[in-house]
Amino acid sequence: MNLTTTQHSKSTSDLRVSEFRPLPAPADLRAELPLSDELAAAVSSSRDEIRAVLDGVDDRLLVIVGPCSIHDPDAGLDYARRLAEAAREHRQDLLVVLRAYFEKPRTTVGWKGLINDPHLDGSHDIAGGLHAARRFLLAAGELGLPTATEFLEPISPQYVADLVSWGAIGARTTESQIHRQLVSGLSMPVGFKNGTDGSLQIALDACAAASAPQSFLGIDGGGRAAMVGTAGNPDTHLILRGGSSGPNYDAGHVAAASASLAAKGLNPRVIVDASHANSGKDHRRQAQVALELAAQVESGTTGADLVAGIMLESFLVGGAQAHDSASPGPLTYGQSITDACMDWDTSAGILAVLAGAARRRRSVRGAAA
Ligand SMILES: O=C[C@H](O)[C@H](O)COP(=O)(O)O
Numbered sequence: 001m002n003l004t005t006t007q008h009s010k011s012t013s014d015l016r017v018s019e020f021r022p023l024p025a026p027a028d029l030r031a032e033l034p035l036s037d038e039l040a041a042a043v044s045s046s047r048d049e050i051r052a053v054l055d056g057v058d059d060r061l062l063v064i065v066g067p068c069s070i071h072d073p074d075a076g077l078d079y080a081r082r083l084a085e086a087a088r089e090h091r092q093d094l095l096v097v098l099r100a101y102f103e104k105p106r107t108t109v110g111w112k113g114l115i116n117d118p119h120l121d122g123s124h125d126i127a128g129g130l131h132a133a134r135r136f137l138l139a140a141g142e143l144g145l146p147t148a149t150e151f152l153e154p155i156s157p158q159y160v161a162d163l164v165s166w167g168a169i170g171a172r173t174t175e176s177q178i179h180r181q182l183v184s185g186l187s188m189p190v191g192f193k194n195g196t197d198g199s200l201q202i203a204l205d206a207c208a209a210a211s212a213p214q215s216f217l218g219i220d221g222g223g224r225a226a227m228v229g230t231a232g233n234p235d236t237h238l239i240l241r242g243g244s245s246g247p248n249y250d251a252g253h254v255a256a257a258s259a260s261l262a263a264k265g266l267n268p269r270v271i272v273d274a275s276h277a278n279s280g281k282d283h284r285r286q287a288q289v290a291l292e293l294a295a296q297v298e299s300g301t302t303g304a305d306l307v308a309g310i311m312l313e314s315f316l317v318g319g320a321q322a323h324d325s326a327s328p329g330p331l332t333y334g335q336s337i338t339d340a341c342m343d344w345d346t347s348a349g350i351l352a353v354l355a356g357a358a359r360r361r362r363s364v365r366g367a368a369a
Pocket residue numbers: 068104105106107108109110276338339
């Protein structure tokens with residue numbers, strides 16, 4: 001066929017792309033907001049501590065706690081200051097990690113987090129969002145708190161992952177090859193959630209895939225598209241978050257999940273999320289689930305040892321408020337704009353109960369030894 005110049009010039013790509021807005025290279029943002037030697041040492045040692053808890057070498061309980069999402073960094077840091085104090089108070093029994101989630105997976109549509117839309121108004125200033133996320137992580141580090149985040153896509157980690165001590169892959173992306181490959185190259189322990197339908201198998205497969213070396217398309221620190229080759233992540237684990245089939249936080253579900261992990265040669269110790277489908281996203285129910293988990297931990301049964309950590313969604317003010325980026329209205333300070341959270345006083349009480357449970361688990365173990 002003899003194609004004319006006119007036929008050649010008819011574009012067949014980007015027909016539905018409305019904009020390309022270049023971003024700064026990860027290395028530029030990291031140079032502008034650098035990780036100090038002191039903070040780098042703190043991030044490394046908190047990753048080691050988390051690893052030790054996940055492996056059962058450190059008998060504390062890992063508690064990943066904080067807002068469902070950071071939408072107002074000032075309120076997030078206000079929360080972090082209170083949490084830092086509680087973390088110091090309970091440090092013998094709990095390893096407290098601040099939940100600092102900047103990327104939100106959505107069931108359909110909605111605000112996708114501080115990185116995607118930092119001004120909460122649909123302007124999608126992603127460069128500003130990456131800047132705000134990095135600034136937040138630096139400030140949390142200054143408070144002495146290790147941080148946890150969900151990685152939702154393979155580009156943002158180059159901008160912020162050096163400041164993160166624990167990572168999660170969410171229920172909606174655990175089955176994705178892209179996310180499993182990403183985890184294989186991440187420098188921190190990473191938990192995979194069970195699927196939204198409650199399926200464990202996809203998370204078991206994810207742990208196996210992410211522990212293997214992988215090669216995939218990504219970006220490097222200079223922001224160039226690159227072939228990324230990874231060594232595999234030996235610190236993957238399962239997070240039980242319930243599913244459409246029901247909650248999965250009780251001792252029976254924990255023991256069954258742990259047996260499935262052990263059968264595959266994976267870490268049999270799990271993290272249990274007291275929120276999401278384990279609480280029906282009801283923050284009052286979440287507090288009840290957390291108390292039931294505390295009872296499970298302190299029971300001294302074999303299953304008690306299988307719970308390495310607990311996830312809690314908590315903010316200054318309880319519940320959640322509606323937010324629509326298309327017509328943003330005034331917001332209540334310190335209240336979630338994504339999933340409902342427990343308020344600070346309830347959360348502080350739960351942390352004290354969990355610390356007591358971890359102490360009692362230790363003494364039961366000591367007596368049995
Ligand atoms: O934790 C957050 C939410 O549960 C998740 O992002 C899905 O939210 P959505 O169902 O409101 O979109």
